[in-house]
Amino acid sequence: MKDVDPSVNVARVLVFRVRFLEQAELPVWKGNIIRGAIGSVLPKVCGFKRLNCGKCLIWYMCPFGYLYRARSKGIVLRKLRGVSKPFVLKPPLTDARSFSPGDMLEFSAVLAGDAVRFEKDLLVSVLELGGRGLGVKSARGRFEVVEVAARNPVTGFESIVYRGGSFFDSRAVVTVGDLVKRASEISSGKSLQASFLTPYRVVEGGVAGPLTSFESLVKSALRRFSVIMPQYMYVNPVRDVGKLLEEARKVGLAGADLHRVPIVYRGKREDYYVGTYEFKGEIGMDVALLLAFSELFHIGKRASYGHGWPVFLPG
Structure with a gap:
């Protein structure tokens, strides 16, 4: 990437640290349930009661449309509607299934390039999800978001973007140089x-x-x-x-x-x-x-x- 500006932003990595308020049961593999749960809340946070992403002409302006239903912009894969999404979940690496009140859970969200503009929408969705609960249908437990940090996994630098009900600015991004x-x-x-x-x-x-x-x-x-x-x-x-x-x-x-x-x-x-x-x-x-x-x-x-x-x- 010799001809690419090293300051180009590649990703924003958000680390969510949550504490359960109620008993909850999660599967061993937690990637599907966490990403799916966030996706179920995000449209409501955006004010949508019904979704018709397939026919939407402004999906690229919508947090849910962009993060979950992104299509080719015609730069690559012009003949395909579906492309790799700009939101990658890094799930918890624990196999634990049962979580009691007070137990902590950590997972991360990676936002690619220009998807960082929907960072606050994603963050608010996780806050909203905490009030609804996370887990299998028969054992969902509410949780609180203790803090959210923006982290550069290459340098190890980390700064808080949410804690105690307050939002903070952070310049912690992963660049081409990183x-x-x-x-x-x-x-x-x-x-x-x-x-x-x-x-x-x-x-x-x-x-x-x-x-x-x-x-x-x-x-x-x-x-x-x-x-x-x-x-x-x-x-x-x-x-x-x-x-x-x-x-x-x-x-x-x-x-x-x-x-x-x-x-x-x-x-x-x-x-x-x-x-x-x-x-x-x-x-x-x-x-x-x-x-x-x-x-x-x-x-x-x-x-x-x-x-x-x-x-x-x-x-």
């Missing part, structure tokens, strides 16, 4: 460990399953990068896909420790995977940028619900 810094760290060794914090699945050759090579990892990261960057940041830094994949093929798979995780989605069981990959070979900066981007925006199917959250450790 991505370059993180990419430099990822590419600093001759081996790379990729750990998936949340269950993932990718599609290769029309079949959904686990990653089978470093090249398939890069392809999965590239798919989201090449849509989200132009769609929401209005820059398209990918110049030579063939060269990127050629570099990726030179990095070998040294080992993998994966576990299958069955998840039921709309009544249908789907197999996802968690675990760690070990790769051997030198990682170039262009490839490392894709990996740094995927730490923010994930890879694979249903990434916006929190699936496919990788973390990379160079060796």
